Amino acid sequence: MKLKQTLIAAAIAAMAGTANAQVSDGVIKIGVMNDMSSLYSDIAGPGSVVAARMAIEDFGAAKKGMKVEILSADHQNKPDVGSQIANQWYDVDKVDAIFDVPTSSVALAINEITKKKGKAFLVSGAATSDLTGKACSPNTIHWTYDTWMLANGTGSAIVKTGGDSWFFLTADYAFGHALERDTEAVVLKGGGKVLGKVRHPLNAQDFSSFLLQAQASKAKIVGLANAGGDTTNAIKQAAEFGIVKGGQSLAGMLVFITDIHGLGLDKAQGLIFTETFYWDLNAQTRAWTKRFAAANGGKYPSMVQAGVYSAVTHYLKAVEAAKTDDGTKVIAQMKAMPTDDPLFGKGSIRKDGRKLHPAYLVEVKKPSESKGPYDYYKIRATIPADQAFRPEKDGGCNL
Amino acid sequence: MTEIFGVPTQALFGQLLIGLINGSFYALLSLGLAVIFGLLNIINFTHGAQYMMGAFVAYLLASKAGLGYWWSLAVVPIVVGFTGVVIERLMLSKLYKLDHLYGLLLTFGLALIIQGLFRNEYGTSGLPYSMPAELAGGRNLGFMFLPNYRAWVIVASLVVCIATWFIIERTKLGSYLRAATENPAMVQAFGINVPRMITLTYGFGVALAAFAGVMAAPIYQVSPQMGADLIIVVFAVVVIGGMGSILGSILTGFGLGVIEGLTKVFYPEASNTVIFVIMAIVLMFKPAGLFGTQK
Numbered sequence: 001m002k003l004k005q006t007l008i009a010a011a012i013a014a015m016a017g018t019a020n021a022q023v024s025d026g027v028i029k030i031g032v033m034n035d036m037s038s039l040y041s042d043i044a045g046p047g048s049v050v051a052a053r054m055a056i057e058d059f060g061a062a063k064k065g066m067k068v069e070i071l072s073a074d075h076q077n078k079p080d081v082g083s084q085i086a087n088q089w090y091d092v093d094k095v096d097a098i099f100d101v102p103t104s105s106v107a108l109a110i111n112e113i114t115k116k117k118g119k120a121f122l123v124s125g126a127a128t129s130d131l132t133g134k135a136c137s138p139n140t141i142h143w144t145y146d147t148w149m150l151a152n153g154t155g156s157a158i159v160k161t162g163g164d165s166w167f168f169l170t171a172d173y174a175f176g177h178a179l180e181r182d183t184e185a186v187v188l189k190g191g192g193k194v195l196g197k198v199r200h201p202l203n204a205q206d207f208s209s210f211l212l213q214a215q216a217s218k219a220k221i222v223g224l225a226n227a228g229g230d231t232t233n234a235i236k237q238a239a240e241f242g243i244v245k246g247g248q249s250l251a252g253m254l255v256f257i258t259d260i261h262g263l264g265l266d267k268a269q270g271l272i273f274t275e276t277f278y279w280d281l282n283a284q285t286r287a288w289t290k291r292f293a294a295a296n297g298g299k300y301p302s303m304v305q306a307g308v309y310s311a312v313t314h315y316l317k318a319v320e321a322a323k324t325d326d327g328t329k330v331i332a333q334m335k336a337m338p339t340d341d342p343l344f345g346k347g348s349i350r351k352d353g354r355k356l357h358p359a360y361l362v363e364v365k366k367p368s369e370s371k372g373p374y375d376y377y378k379i380r381a382t383i384p385a386d387q388a389f390r391p392e393k394d395g396g397c398n399l
Numbered sequence: 400m401t402e403i404f405g406v407p408t409q410a411l412f413g414q415l416l417i418g419l420i421n422g423s424f425y426a427l428l429s430l431g432l433a434v435i436f437g438l439l440n441i442i443n444f445t446h447g448a449q450y451m452m453g454a455f456v457a458y459l460l461a462s463k464a465g466l467g468y469w470w471s472l473a474v475v476p477i478v479v480g481f482t483g484v485v486i487e488r489l490m491l492s493k494l495y496k497l498d499h500l501y502g503l504l505l506t507f508g509l510a511l512i513i514q515g516l517f518r519n520e521y522g523t524s525g526l527p528y529s530m531p532a533e534l535a536g537g538r539n540l541g542f543m544f545l546p547n548y549r550a551w552v553i554v555a556s557l558v559v560c561i562a563t564w565f566i567i568e569r570t571k572l573g574s575y576l577r578a579a580t581e582n583p584a585m586v587q588a589f590g591i592n593v594p595r596m597i598t599l600t601y602g603f604g605v606a607l608a609a610f611a612g613v614m615a616a617p618i619y620q621v622s623p624q625m626g627a628d629l630i631i632v633v634f635a636v637v638v639i640g641g642m643g644s645i646l647g648s649i650l651t652g653f654g655l656g657v658i659e660g661l662t663k664v665f666y667p668e669a670s671n672t673v674i675f676v677i678m679a680i681v682l683m684f685k686p687a688g689l690f691g692t693q694k
Contacts, residue, residue: 037515038624042524172668200663201671205619205628208417209663209670212543216410232525232620240530240546240618242537262620264527299522 023325024094028061028068030312031095033085033110034125036074039203039229040102042258042299044125046072048100048308050296054288055312064320071095075106077202082106086113096325097122097315100308104128104175114139119327122315124307127227127254128178129390132354136397139327141334143355144307145276147175148390150253151182153274153359153383158221158251159190166251167219168197169210169234171226179225179253195219200230207234211241220248227254232263239267256302260376265367268376276359276388277303277343278377284342300374306343311355313341347385352397359388413543414660420549422656423556424611428629429636429648430560431607434567437643438580438600441491442499444507447630448514449605452479453612454621455517458528468531468617475613476606483605487598510627517623525620534617552614559610560649567645576600632671635678641691651689 032052034044049072061068071093075082082101089095090113098114101107102125114121115137122141123131129148131140166187170176176199184194195217198210211234214222222243224231231252238250252259255273279289279300288309292301301309314334319325322333331353339347339355347357362377370376428450435443456478457471466474486509494501530548537546567573579586579593587593612626619625640651655674662673669676681689 037518037523039523041518042522045523198663198667200667203628204671205625206421208420208549209414209660210667212410212413212417213664215544216407216413229523229525229620229622236620237618240537240548242544242546246544258522258524262524262526262622266529267527 023066023319024096026067027094028066028316028319028325029071029093029095029097030068030315031071031073031085031089031093031098032100032308033073033075033082033089033098034100034102035077036072038077040077040125040227042262043228043256043302044100044102044304044308047292047296047299047301047305048124050292051301051305051309052099052312054292054295055309056316059313059316061316066316066320068316075101075103077103077106079105079109083109083113086110090114090117090119096120096327097330099311099315100125100304102126102304103173104130104178105173107131108135108174111135111137111140114327117327120315120331121327122311124311125304127175129182129395130174130178132350132352132390133395133397136352136395136399138353138399139331141311141331141349141353141355143311144303145274145359146354146389147179147182147253149276149359149388150179150274151186152390153361153388154251154253154272155183155186155223156190157272157361157381158249159187159192163221163249163251164190164192165219166192166194166221166223167214167217168194168223168225169207169214170197170199171202171230172199173202175227176225180223183223183225183253200226202230204230205233207237208241210234211238211243215241215243215246215248221251222248223251223253225253227256228259231255232259235263235271236267256304257300257374257376258302260364261300261374265365265370265376268364269366271364272361272380274359274361274383275303275377276357277301277306278360278362278379279374280377281360281379288342310339310341310344314339350392352392352395352399354389354392354395356385356389358385359383410542411661411664414664415657416543416545417549418657418660419653420552420656421660422653423553424615424629424652425633425636425656426560426649426652427556427611427614428608428633429640429652430563430645431604431611432633432637433640433643433645433648434563434607435601435604436637437645438576439491439597440495440499440580441502441601442506443601443604444503444630445486445510445513446506446605446608446633447626447628448510449479449483449608449626450612450615450629451517451623451626452482452513453609454528454616454619454625455521455526455612455623456609457613457616458526458621461528468613471613471616472610476609479609479612480602480606484598484602486605487601491601492594492598510630514623514627521623523622523624525622525625528616528621530617548617552618555614556611559607563607564645564649632674635674637688639674639678639681639688641688644688644690644692647688647690 035041056068073085097120099122104126107126124144129146131142170180260268318333335349344357361381456475460466534548583593640647662670
């Protein structure tokens, strides 16, 4: 009996010992998982891996004697594929932290797996505000943006300027639903009303049928609660069906600079939306972007890719400070330290896992105002960090 | 205003028309597949990639050579069709003696390679392609706003479909082609160059895909995966219509476009599955497809 107790105690001590051992197997392994081949691969994709690599270099990991390795994988926007990769990474490949993961349904699945396994999950690509709400976790930090922030930034700006009746075109999965829900709340709060909504499958090519329904609703604003190729196709076809000429306005709830690049300024001009990063904010962002573009085939960074850089930087700082790569401890350390990097400036991380930084309400320039490729935005307003994101008490997170 | 299941009839007319327009793309693409399968017995999985190449070549002609939409409509099918001829000569022609499966694997592999190359070069956000000025704008039909370009899509697609059907089913050339599929040795004995005819047929099927690609460029984003998204649906259309049936693929293409359009009104969440549900039902009752004949 005594022996058994001693053995158990020894086993527990040994387990705790491995967790305390500074860096497991001597290597910090980070996995960048996102859409590498389909509609979100320009927003995240290989560019996020480039950003992570730059962060490791700039942190000077090699000089500090820290060995950092990067793995990357394509989750194909499918929660089952993403979960399988996450399990394999954590269990077999000994990955310590997973970064990026656009597509909210996949991010929510990996959020659960990471919590169960006590690892670290730094979300840049996914949007659903549930990650810091009812699905919040002590092992997850939501970095770059979320649906509440988009709804609050873009939605309230539009309602204030008279756009008080809305019709939603919503991508039919976790992200679209969250974005629609959060935007609807902002519209109703501002005294507006929602006249109708239609949910389209992810990666729909043809939006004419949905646009016709939006047109028939006579709503002043057609809110696009979707992203990537879905948004660009919808905007392109809305022009064709005379939505804007007929007096209705489009509100892209989640638009990235890569989308504007793909649409061309003549079709995108005048669009208003919210971003947390723009390459032309200041000298630091411009210098960083120059290096990034050189390593990324000339393509400029999206806010998601910038977010990966920022998150990896802060993660490595926390590993260095906490002297461990244990997921739960590193996340706690990250929350305890203020954040600071050239792209997002100074910021902080809240208890519920929400990273705080300013957001920018931008308007797309007219072709005549742009000096060349990627000179696309006018900053209309800066929303300070403490107002850009959902107040902690409203999220329903019980951390 | 009268309503059907809560949807105003006027809106319904609009949706029917939209369905017909989308059906034109299905018809154009499934027609090419049906021609290739009917006459070569090859299941051409590269079709979606060739449709995408059509849109990209149109984009490249516009941005590098300054050739507009109308030029593209004429030039692109020839250029992309020629790449089809090369593929047929170098690769497909070696597989005719083998099972269907080998042709399918080869063309599927090629599709992945082609899409990967374009993705590597151009990314996935898509590229802008302007509508020809002559077809910009639209007219109000009373029950809907019909963009001129979409009207043109229906007309052009119908003309091409009917012409193809006429050539294959009603001309001497078509009868040679059909004879060559039935009994190549016999047709060859009459002094007709069967291998060349087959090569050109594949090239023609590919040219049809490229033509559809040019038609799509002004309304959909020109992006590397535009074909991959569409090709699965088009295969379902071909299966429902009956593999290899020319008329079947045309009629099914338009018909399924309309059914899909109606689904987008009554239950939009199911709009990308409805075609597969129909496919399953059709296969249960008519395994050879609606217009197919059991061999």
